[in-house]
């Protein structure tokens with residue numbers, strides 16, 4: 001009984017650690033956006049309305065890879081996967097507000 005409780009506790013701890021590591025950080029996303037995107041995107045927040053973080057994440061990937069035309073080349077920013085996820089989390093939560 002005690003052994004299985006300890007195993008369960010360990011599993012729960014591992015799972016929550018994994019979630020914390022992969023959770024996108026909208027506050028970090030806001031900081032990145034304010035620095036690199038808001039000059040143009042500040043007045044276009046409605047374009048993210050109804051889009052999930054996953055939708056926006058893949059749109060940003062298309063822009064970064066050059067698949068989608070975009071006024072500013074985002075490649076030189078060298079955004080990491082985590083930073084793109086943070087921006088997507090921020091835009092999806094802030095759209096329409």
Ligand code: HEC
Nearest residue numbers: 033036037039040041059060063068070071072074077087
């Ligand atoms: C120089 C101005 C400018 C800057 C800076 C800028 N954007 Fe944009 N971006 C635009 C414009 C204008 C559009 C809308 C194009 C349209 O509606 O066809 C757009 C559209 C997009 C789209 C949607 C593409 C699509 O077709 O749906 C994404 C994603 C995007 N921008 C990401 C970013 C990110 C991330 C940053 C900051 C790291 C950024 N942009 C910085 C001007 C800018």
